[in-house]
Structure formats: C-alpha cells, structure tokens
Amino acid sequence: MSKNFKFISLLLSLTLCFSAVAFGQETTGEIQGTVKDQAGAVVPNVQITVTGIDVGFNRTLQTDNDGFY
Numbered sequence: 001m002s003k004n005f006k007f008i009s010l011l012l013s014l015t016l017c018f019s020a021v022a023f024g025q026e027t028t029g030e031i032q033g034t035v036k037d038q039a040g041a042v043v044p045n046v047q048i049t050v051t052g053i054d055v056g057f058n059r060t061l062q063t064d065n066d067g068f069y
Contacts, residue, residue, distance in 0.1 A: 035067045042067030 035043045
C-alpha cells in the first residue's frame with residue numbers, strides 16, 4: 001500500500017509540474033513603446049513597421065498623438 005501511494009504521488013507531482021510548464025507558453029505577443037526625438041519630445045503620426053524575420057511577419061502602424069504605438 002505504501003509503495004503504491006508513493007508511486008501515485010510521484011506521478012501526480014510530475015504531471016502537475018509538466019502541465020504548469022506547458023501552460024506558460026503563449027502564441028501571441030505584444031510590442032508597445034513611445035517614439036521620441038533627441039530632445040525627448042514625443043513624435044506623433046510616425047509610421048512604424050514591425051518585422052518578424054523568422055516567421056515572415058510584417059505589420060505597419062502609426063503612432064497616436066502622444067507618440068505611442
């Protein structure tokens with residue numbers, strides 16, 4: 001009985017550990033920032049292009065009035 005309990009406890013612990021790692025993976029991401037000039041002032045309406053080289057992803061967007069993208 002004690003041997004079976006230890007074995008089942010070990011299997012349950014390993015299953016929980018590996019399932020937690022699997023749920024930590026995401027398939028999406030987020031990039032955000034603010035465009036500023038050399039003086040530190042925000043630059044509105046700037047066109048930004050994000051390129052994912054490994055996956056062939058391109059997205060072009062424009063900053064808002066606060067320079068945020």
